Amino acid sequence: MIRKLAIIGAGLIGGSLALALRRAGYCKQVVACSRSEAHLKRAVELGVIDAYSLEPAEAVRDADMVLLAVPLGAMEAVCRAIGDALAPDAVLTDVGSAKASVVAAVSAAFGEAPASFVPGHPIAGTEKSGVEAAFPELYQGRRVILTPLAHTRPDAVRQVRAMWEVAGAVVEEMGVEHHDEVLAATSHLPHLLAFGLVDSLARMGERDEIFRYAAGGFRDFTRIASSDPVMWRDICLANSQAILKVMSHYREDLDGITEAVQQGDGDRLLEIFQRAKAARDRFCH
Amino acid sequence: MIRKLAIIGAGLIGGSLALALRRAGYCKQVVACSRSEAHLKRAVELGVIDAYSLEPAEAVRDADMVLLAVPLGAMEAVCRAIGDALAPDAVLTDVGSAKASVVAAVSAAFGEAPASFVPGHPIAGTEKSGVEAAFPELYQGRRVILTPLAHTRPDAVRQVRAMWEVAGAVVEEMGVEHHDEVLAATSHLPHLLAFGLVDSLARMGERDEIFRYAAGGFRDFTRIASSDPVMWRDICLANSQAILKVMSHYREDLDGITEAVQQGDGDRLLEIFQRAKAARDRFCH
Numbered sequence: 001m002i003r004k005l006a007i008i009g010a011g012l013i014g015g016s017l018a019l020a021l022r023r024a025g026y027c028k029q030v031v032a033c034s035r036s037e038a039h040l041k042r043a044v045e046l047g048v049i050d051a052y053s054l055e056p057a058e059a060v061r062d063a064d065m066v067l068l069a070v071p072l073g074a075m076e077a078v079c080r081a082i083g084d085a086l087a088p089d090a091v092l093t094d095v096g097s098a099k100a101s102v103v104a105a106v107s108a109a110f111g112e113a114p115a116s117f118v119p120g121h122p123i124a125g126t127e128k129s130g131v132e133a134a135f136p137e138l139y140q141g142r143r144v145i146l147t148p149l150a151h152t153r154p155d156a157v158r159q160v161r162a163m164w165e166v167a168g169a170v171v172e173e174m175g176v177e178h179h180d181e182v183l184a185a186t187s188h189l190p191h192l193l194a195f196g197l198v199d200s201l202a203r204m205g206e207r208d209e210i211f212r213y214a215a216g217g218f219r220d221f222t223r224i225a226s227s228d229p230v231m232w233r234d235i236c237l238a239n240s241q242a243i244l245k246v247m248s249h250y251r252e253d254l255d256g257i258t259e260a261v262q263q264g265d266g267d268r269l270l271e272i273f274q275r276a277k278a279a280r281d282r283f284c285h
Numbered sequence: 286m287i288r289k290l291a292i293i294g295a296g297l298i299g300g301s302l303a304l305a306l307r308r309a310g311y312c313k314q315v316v317a318c319s320r321s322e323a324h325l326k327r328a329v330e331l332g333v334i335d336a337y338s339l340e341p342a343e344a345v346r347d348a349d350m351v352l353l354a355v356p357l358g359a360m361e362a363v364c365r366a367i368g369d370a371l372a373p374d375a376v377l378t379d380v381g382s383a384k385a386s387v388v389a390a391v392s393a394a395f396g397e398a399p400a401s402f403v404p405g406h407p408i409a410g411t412e413k414s415g416v417e418a419a420f421p422e423l424y425q426g427r428r429v430i431l432t433p434l435a436h437t438r439p440d441a442v443r444q445v446r447a448m449w450e451v452a453g454a455v456v457e458e459m460g461v462e463h464h465d466e467v468l469a470a471t472s473h474l475p476h477l478l479a480f481g482l483v484d485s486l487a488r489m490g491e492r493d494e495i496f497r498y499a500a501g502g503f504r505d506f507t508r509i510a511s512s513d514p515v516m517w518r519d520i521c522l523a524n525s526q527a528i529l530k531v532m533s534h535y536r537e538d539l540d541g542i543t544e545a546v547q548q549g550d551g552d553r554l555l556e557i558f559q560r561a562k563a564a565r566d567r568f569c570h
Contacts, residue, residue, distance in 0.1 A: 123500045143498060185486050186499045190506045192542055193478055195561040200538040201470050202564035204531075211568030213428060214471045215408045217509040218569070221475045224502040225565045229558035233551050240546050246489075247543055251536075253485040257477055258532055261525050266518050273514035276480040279487035280510045283496030284503070 006063035014069035015134030020167035033059035057085035068094035072234040079109030101238030140168035184242035194225040291348035299354035300419030305452035318344035342370035353379035357519040364394030386523030412511040425453035469527035479510040
C-alpha cells in the first residue's frame with residue numbers, strides 16, 4: 001500500500017499509473033506537480049489525482065513514494081527542487097527511457113544517488129501524450145524494467161516492483177547500460193527512422209500529394225513519428241552513445257540492402273526479407 | 286456489369302476484389318488461375334470464386350475482364366500464356382505495385398501493350414497474404430491508381446474504373462513514372478527500412494531478448510516486415526530506379542539526424558521531430 005504517491009509531471013505515464021493504483025485501492029492519496037496548472041486542474045477533474053501543487057517540494061512532502069515522470073532534460077532540476085523535502089523513508093523512482101542519464105542526473109542533484117532511488121522504465125505508452133490520454137489499463141501485461149544500482153536498498157526495489165505489479169505490469173531487472181542498449185535498438189532507433197522518413201517525404205515537395213497515397217502500412221510505420229518531439233529530443237541527447245552504436249549497425253545493413261537493389265540481387269534481398277519476416281512473426285505475433 | 290472475371294493469381298488482392306464484386310452482384314462468374322490447386326480449391330470453398338483452372342489460357346477464355354494479380358516477376362510469362370486465348374473485347378488490367386515494370390512485361394509479351402490494357406494499382410492490402418486473408422471490405426475508401434498509356438482505349442479505362450468503384454475504391458489516374466516515384470516513397474522505402482531494421486536487430490545477437498522489450502510502437506513500426514518476401518523482392522527489382530532515388534534522399538536525411546545526435550544538437554533534432562509530427566498528424570489522422 002502507498003500512503004501518498006507524489007507524481008512529478010502529470011502526463012500519460014504518471015496519470016495512467018495513478019488511475020491503475022487508485023482503481024486497485026492501492027494508494028490513499030495521489031498528488032501531482034507540473035508546470036501547467038491547467039493540466040493539473042484537468043487531472044483532478046478527470047479523477048486521475050486527488051490534489052496538486054505547482055511546487056515539487058510541496059508535492060513530495062510526506063509522500064512515501066515519489067515518481068519522477070518529467071522529460072529526461074528536467075530530471076536533475078526536479079531532483080534539486082525536491083531534495084530537502086523528501087521524507088527519510090520515501091522511495092524515489094522514475095520512468096525515464098534512458099537510465100544512465102537519469103542515474104547521472106539524480107547523482108548530480110543528490111551528491112550520489114540515494115539508496116532509496118530505484119531507476120525504472122515502463123515499456124508502454126502510445127503516440128499520444130498528456131493526462132487526457134491516460135487510462136488505467138496502459139500497463140496491463142506490459143514490461144517495466146528496473147535498473148537498481150549496487151547500493152540501492154532491496155526493500156525500495158520491492159516497493160517499486162509491487163506498485164507496478166498492482167498496475168498489471170511484468171517487472172524485470174537489468175543493468176543500466178544493458179537497458180540503454182536494448183532500448184536504443186527496439187525503441188529509440190525506430191523512432192529516429194520514422195521521424196526521419198516522414199520529414200524526408202514532407203520535404204520532397206508535393207507533400208500534400210505524396211501522403212495521399214500512403215496506405216495502411218505507412219500509417220502504422222509512421223505512427224511513432226506522431227510522438228512528442230521534446231521527449232524524443234531529450235531521449236536522443238540522453239542516450240546518444242547507445243543510439244549511435246545501433247544506428248551504425250543499421251546503416252551498414254541499409255548499405256547492404258541498397259547495394260542489393262542497385263545490383264538487382266534478388267537472392268540477397270529475398271534472404272534478408274525472409275529472415276526479417278521470420279524474426280518478426282516469431283516475436284511480434 | 287462483368288460477365289466473366291478471370292483472376293490470374295488467387296491471393297488477398299484478387300480474392301478481396303472478387304468477394305466485393307460478387308456481393309454487389311456486379312459479376313456473373315469469377316474464374317481464377319494459380320499454380321496451387323490447393324489454394325484454388327480453398328478459394329472455391331470460401332465462396333471467393335466460382336471455378337478455377339490451372340491453365341491461364343483456359344481461365345481467361347470468354348472473360349470480358351482479366352485481372353493479373355501475380356507477383357511482378359511472373360507478369361510477362363502469364364501474359365505470354367494468355368495472349369492467344371484473350372477474347373477480342375476483353376479488358377486486361379493488373380494490380381502490380383510498380384507500373385513501369387508491368388507495362389514493360391505486357392509490352393514484351395504482346396509486342397506492344399494492347400489498347401485494352403489498363404495498368405492499375407490498388408493501394409490496399411495488409412501484411413497478410415493468401416486467399417484466406419481476403420475480405421470484401423478491403424477496398425472500401427482506398428485509392429486505386431490507374432496509369433493508362435497514350436493509346437489505352439478510354440472505354441477500357443472506364444470499365445476498370447467502374448469495377449474498382451463498385452468495390453468501394455476511390456479511383457485516380459496518373460502517369461506511370463509518377464506512380465512509381467510516389468509509391469517508392471510511401472510504400473517501397475518504408476518496407477525496406479522495416480525489413481532492414483528487423484533483420485538488423487535479429488542479427489545483433491540476443492535477439493530473443495531484444496524483441497521481448499519491443500513495445501507497441503515497435504510492433505506497429507515493423508508490421509510491414511511481416512509482408513510477403515517474394516512479392517517485395519520483385520517490387521525492389523522492378524522499381525529499383527525510383528527506390529534508389531528516394532533511398533538516397535532518405536540516407537542524406539538520416540546522415541543529418543545522426544550528425545545531430547553526435548553533436549548533441551537538440552535544436553536541430555527538435556526541429557526535425559516537430560516538422561515530422563506536424564506532417565504526419567496532418568496527413569495520417
